Amino acid sequence: MVRPASKNELLPGTLEMLILQTLTRGAMHGYGIAQHIQEMSDEVLQVEEGSLYPALQRLLVKGWVKGEWGTSDNNRRARYYTLTSAGKKQLGIEAENFDRMIRAIARVMQTA
Amino acid sequence: MARLAEFWRRVVFYFQRSRMDRELAEEMRDHLERKAAKNAARGMTREEAVDAAQRQLGNSTLQQEQSRLAWGFPVLESWLQDLRFGLRVLRKAPGFSAIAILTLALGLGATTAIFSIVNAIVLRPLPYKDSERLVTLWTNSPQFPDFNLAESKLDFEDIKSQTQAFEAMAMYRTHGMTLSSNGEPERVVTIQVAPGFLEMFGVRPEMGRDIEPDDEQGTSGSVVLLSQGVWRQRFAADPHILGRKLTLDQKLFTVVGVLPRGFDFPDRDAFLVPLDLSVDEQQRRGYRFFRVLGRLRPGTRLQAAQAELDGIAARLASQYPADDSGIKFQAASLRDDTIGDTRSSLMILLGAVTFLLLIACANVGNLLLAKGTQRQKEISIRSALGCTRVRVVRQLLVESLLLAFLGGAAGLLVAVLGVDGFKALAPGNIPRLNELRVEPAIAWFAFVFASCAGIVCGLAPALHTTRVDLTDALKDRMAAGLPRGPRRFSLRSFLVVFELALALVLLTGSALMVQSLVRTLRVDPGFSTDRLLTAELALPAARYGNQEAAHMFVERLLDQLHARPELSQSAVTNFATLDGMLAMQTFDPGTLGFNEKPTTLEFKSVDPHYFETIGIPLLSGRFFTERDIAAASQVLIVSESLARRYFPGQNPLGKELSLESKRSGSKTRRQIVGVVADVRDVKLRDQARPELYSPLLQQPKIGSLHLYVRARTDNPEQLASSLRQCVWVVDKDMPVTHIESVAAAISQSVAEPRFRTWLLSLFAGAGLALTLIGIYGVISYSVSQRTQEIGVRVALGAPRKKVLGLILGQGLRLALLGAAIGLAGSLALTRVIASELFGVKPADPATLIGVVLSMLGIALLAAYLPARRATRVDPVIALRHE
Numbered sequence: 001m002v003r004p005a006s007k008n009e010l011l012p013g014t015l016e017m018l019i020l021q022t023l024t025r026g027a028m029h030g031y032g033i034a035q036h037i038q039e040m041s042d043e044v045l046q047v048e049e050g051s052l053y054p055a056l057q058r059l060l061v062k063g064w065v066k067g068e069w070g071t072s073d074n075n076r077r078a079r080y081y082t083l084t085s086a087g088k089k090q091l092g093i094e095a096e097n098f099d100r101m102i103r104a105i106a107r108v109m110q111t112a
Numbered sequence: 113m114a115r116l117a118e119f120w121r122r123v124v125f126y127f128q129r130s131r132m133d134r135e136l137a138e139e140m141r142d143h144l145e146r147k148a149a150k151n152a153a154r155g156m157t158r159e160e161a162v163d164a165a166q167r168q169l170g171n172s173t174l175q176q177e178q179s180r181l182a183w184g185f186p187v188l189e190s191w192l193q194d195l196r197f198g199l200r201v202l203r204k205a206p207g208f209s210a211i212a213i214l215t216l217a218l219g220l221g222a223t224t225a226i227f228s229i230v231n232a233i234v235l236r237p238l239p240y241k242d243s244e245r246l247v248t249l250w251t252n253s254p255q256f257p258d259f260n261l262a263e264s265k266l267d268f269e270d271i272k273s274q275t276q277a278f279e280a281m282a283m284y285r286t287h288g289m290t291l292s293s294n295g296e297p298e299r300v301v302t303i304q305v306a307p308g309f310l311e312m313f314g315v316r317p318e319m320g321r322d323i324e325p326d327d328e329q330g331t332s333g334s335v336v337l338l339s340q341g342v343w344r345q346r347f348a349a350d351p352h353i354l355g356r357k358l359t360l361d362q363k364l365f366t367v368v369g370v371l372p373r374g375f376d377f378p379d380r381d382a383f384l385v386p387l388d389l390s391v392d393e394q395q396r397r398g399y400r401f402f403r404v405l406g407r408l409r410p411g412t413r414l415q416a417a418q419a420e421l422d423g424i425a426a427r428l429a430s431q432y433p434a435d436d437s438g439i440k441f442q443a444a445s446l447r448d449d450t451i452g453d454t455r456s457s458l459m460i461l462l463g464a465v466t467f468l469l470l471i472a473c474a475n476v477g478n479l480l481l482a483k484g485t486q487r488q489k490e491i492s493i494r495s496a497l498g499c500t501r502v503r504v505v506r507q508l509l510v511e512s513l514l515l516a517f518l519g520g521a522a523g524l525l526v527a528v529l530g531v532d533g534f535k536a537l538a539p540g541n542i543p544r545l546n547e548l549r550v551e552p553a554i555a556w557f558a559f560v561f562a563s564c565a566g567i568v569c570g571l572a573p574a575l576h577t578t579r580v581d582l583t584d585a586l587k588d589r590m591a592a593g594l595p596r597g598p599r600r601f602s603l604r605s606f607l608v609v610f611e612l613a614l615a616l617v618l619l620t621g622s623a624l625m626v627q628s629l630v631r632t633l634r635v636d637p638g639f640s641t642d643r644l645l646t647a648e649l650a651l652p653a654a655r656y657g658n659q660e661a662a663h664m665f666v667e668r669l670l671d672q673l674h675a676r677p678e679l680s681q682s683a684v685t686n687f688a689t690l691d692g693m694l695a696m697q698t699f700d701p702g703t704l705g706f707n708e709k710p711t712t713l714e715f716k717s718v719d720p721h722y723f724e725t726i727g728i729p730l731l732s733g734r735f736f737t738e739r740d741i742a743a744a745s746q747v748l749i750v751s752e753s754l755a756r757r758y759f760p761g762q763n764p765l766g767k768e769l770s771l772e773s774k775r776s777g778s779k780t781r782r783q784i785v786g787v788v789a790d791v792r793d794v795k796l797r798d799q800a801r802p803e804l805y806s807p808l809l810q811q812p813k814i815g816s817l818h819l820y821v822r823a824r825t826d827n828p829e830q831l832a833s834s835l836r837q838c839v840w841v842v843d844k845d846m847p848v849t850h851i852e853s854v855a856a857a858i859s860q861s862v863a864e865p866r867f868r869t870w871l872l873s874l875f876a877g878a879g880l881a882l883t884l885i886g887i888y889g890v891i892s893y894s895v896s897q898r899t900q901e902i903g904v905r906v907a908l909g910a911p912r913k914k915v916l917g918l919i920l921g922q923g924l925r926l927a928l929l930g931a932a933i934g935l936a937g938s939l940a941l942t943r944v945i946a947s948e949l950f951g952v953k954p955a956d957p958a959t960l961i962g963v964v965l966s967m968l969g970i971a972l973l974a975a976y977l978p979a980r981r982a983t984r985v986d987p988v989i990a991l992r993h994e
Contacts, residue, residue: 029139029142030139030140030142030143031142031143031146031147034143048168048169048170049143049147049168049169049170050140050169050170050171050172050174050175051170051175051178053136053139053140053175053176053179054175054178054179054181054182056179057136057178057179057182057183058182060121060125060182061118061121061122061125061182061183062118063114063117063118063121069135076142077138077142078139078142079135079139086114
């Protein structure tokens with residue numbers, strides 16, 4: 001009954017890496033993470049914002065991020081996500097993989 | 113480690129689902145508000161801002177759904193969901209579930225029980241070390257055609273010294289002895305064994321020692337080993353039993369050992385004593401009274417051993433033509449020998465129960481199909497909501513597997529109860545009953561089979577029902593149903609025809625068996641069993657070895673019996689009637705001028721009142737009298753068939769027959785003084801054989817006596833005690849055994865066929881009941897499908913009778929087709945049981961017609977109930993219906 005219907009233009013699996021990368025700056029809530037990714041990519045990466053949440057749940061289960069409820073700047077309750085040490089390690093692995101893949105693609109594009 | 117932690121987090125999240133859900137919703141709502149606020153700040157109106165935020169967020173329901181998947185165990189959960197739903201479906205239709213589960217339980221339970229029985233008795237090796245190498249020998253001698261004889265000591269010793277195929281051989285014989293040192297005198301089973309008997313089975317005494325070559329049965333007594341059962345039951349498992357003295361047949365025996373538990377060859381409750389051979393038995397080759405066991409050398413096949421035995425037999429025949437001319441030794445594996453005729457009975461039952469299982473499966477499949485069809489609408493709705501076909505099929509499969517599991521569990525219960533029942537009710541002559549139980553492996557197999565049956569029974573309907581055209585099904589039933597017209601030959605009809613055919617074969621088989629049994633019991637044995645009682649005595653050789661003592665005992669016993677007012681008639685004989693045993697006498701028709709080989713005749717010694725007591729009429733001549741004693745001239749009474757066979761067209765009275773004495777080898781001539789009617793006194797199913805009678809008091813040795821008394825009253829206990837008193841007045845140490853009415857003994861003689869017939873009929877009845885349910889289900893369903901059509905017919909003026917005929921006709925068509933196929937199957941299959949039948953042919957037309965007609969009648973009855981419902985269809989309601 002469940003059909004994966006993510007329409008974001010990201011390469012598969014990269015959303016989670018982007019979230020982890022974003023969280024290296026410190027604790028953030030979901031909205032903040034979405035805004036950050038869009039701004040940093042100069043609005044190129046049009047993340048369907050809602051798909052952020054299932055991704056965050058997966059990261060929680062994996063133990064790569066932690067979620068804690070706190071009070072936000074405008075005095076509203078919000079869940080703040082922080083990177084765990086396992087998450088940092090995972091980010092390192094994914095960044096490296098990603099890097100290798102980008103370089104491989106780039107090489108193909110240059111030689112062709 | 114990381115995986116374990118993740119698993120743990122999943123568990124924690126799973127149990128906090130509702131909180132997690134609330135928090136996620138709150139988070140996303142917060143996100144929307146922030147986004148809307150930002151959009152508004154960019155100059156949108158309030159509504160535009162909210163709409164845009166919603167658009168940017170995407171399908172929030174779907175996202176929450178995906179989030180939930182991350183928390184628990186999605187695959188497992190969806191199966192659990194199916195399971196929960198399945199249970200709910202089963203609970204909501206208790207009638208359907210109960211019938212399906214009971215059907216499966218019945219089919220599976222009966223099959224598991226019978227298969228357990230076949231496995232324990234036929235398939236499993238005997239519970240002894242290297243038991244597949246154990247072989248037993250029989251002798252066939254032209255002197256006693258058609259009989260399997262035991263071995264003589266001299267032949268045995270020659271075989272043993274010449275054989276290469278056997279690594280060990282031992283003699284034994286089963287014997288009865290009177291135990292008189294342990295309370296009232298009792299007859300017990302003793303096995304006389306040669307040293308090495310126990311080693312054949314790889315068995316050592318649990319306590320004490322084995323029988324050794326020095327342990328001969330002298331006059332001063334000998335040694336005895338007790339089986340575990342005897343030690344426990346008769347001697348209360350006395351730990352100090354070794355060294356105790358027992359009196360068996362007036363001789364002292366010292367207990368030297370106790371056999372281990374589980375050793376039950378050839379009897380569970382036995383006393384093992386050393387062989388005790390008479391002079392004749394030691395010296396005469398024709399004295400074939402010893403059973404022989406052999407252990408094949410590893411790697412030697414039974415055929416090789418048989419070839420070697422054939423060679424030995426040929427050599428012995430030429431060496432000792434007087435005794436061994438034409439003899440053959442037959443080697444049979446001990447297991448086959450132990451199982452005997454039970455194998456064919458059990459195989460018939462296994463075949464029958466397999467049919468029952470097939471019927472049960474077809475029935476469950478049918479029920480599931482019906483259920484699936486009823487749920488078509490539900491399935492269409494699920495599909496329309498995006499449920500894939502795989503998921504729907506899976507859901508239906510889970511449901512049928514659930515049924516199969518419940519049915520399987522109930523079936524195991526049926527199997528265990530069935531096996532216990534079999535043990536309790538089976539006649540005593542079925543071998544290896546004590547080894548019988550439901551093996552775990554068989555139980556597992558039954559479960560696996562149930563699951564497979566569940567998948568097969570569930571898959572066909574699942575695929576069938578899910579192959580629906582969505583729009584068609586969701587539209588009116590009217591539109592979906594009518595254009596196709598009356599349903600064609602459906603899968604369900606096919607299953608019902610299949611069931612009918614199988615049930616018909618079962619019914620035919622059981623009807624034939626029942627008739628055989630009835631005809632067996634209707635056989636006139638040639639004598640009257642009315643209030644006739646029998647009892648057995650064994651005359652120990654120590655006390656009655658000489659002729660005078662034995663004859664004195666007989667005379668005094670008869671005096672006692674005749675003096676009893678409650679007994680109208682009494683007689684004694686040396687052989688029982690209808691216990692399957694017969695006394696044989698070799699007879700050479702050549703002495704009467706016939707050009708025929710020597711043959712065997714039945715030979716019984718009786719007292720003067722025997723014929724009158726059991727009611728055998730005298731045809732000519734005279735009965736024996738008190739004057740026919742050893743010293744008088746030797747006389748004979750012959751049966752009618754003997755007179756016809758050997759004295760055709762002549763008066764046999766006054767003629768002489770020359771009979772060879774088994775004992776001395778000398779020939780005695782006996783004059784025929786009377787002719788009596790034939791009796792069937794060996795087996796009811798056997799034709800009466802030519803039979804000879806001699807006066808009991810002209811018999812030099814009497815080993816056992818059978819009493820026959822006709823009572824004036826019907827009080828079995830009182831009669832039994834008067835019989836005992838009569839015997840004990842003459843000899844207080846003599847046990848009186850096997851006191852029973854002859855009618856009961858006859859009934860006992862058909863116990864095995866009766867039991868088998870009973871079981872077969874039970875299976876046939878169950879198969880028939882299941883088939884009825886099947887027919888009823890199919891016709892009911894068809895009526896419900898055709899409600900509108902019937903409504904239209906009734907509205908257009910069709911009389912109720914016509915509607916009734918319409919539906920009944922549908923049932924009849926199925927029944928006729930099933931009956932035709934079943935009839936063909938019966939004709940092919942009942943030949944298998946031909947050898948078990950008596951007085952009726954496998955293709956007995958009356959039986960076949962009767963079975964087919966009753967089958968059709970019952971099928972019509974099953975169709976009648978739904979048909980009557982069809983006639984009550986109110987056209988207004990029917991046409992408004994959906």
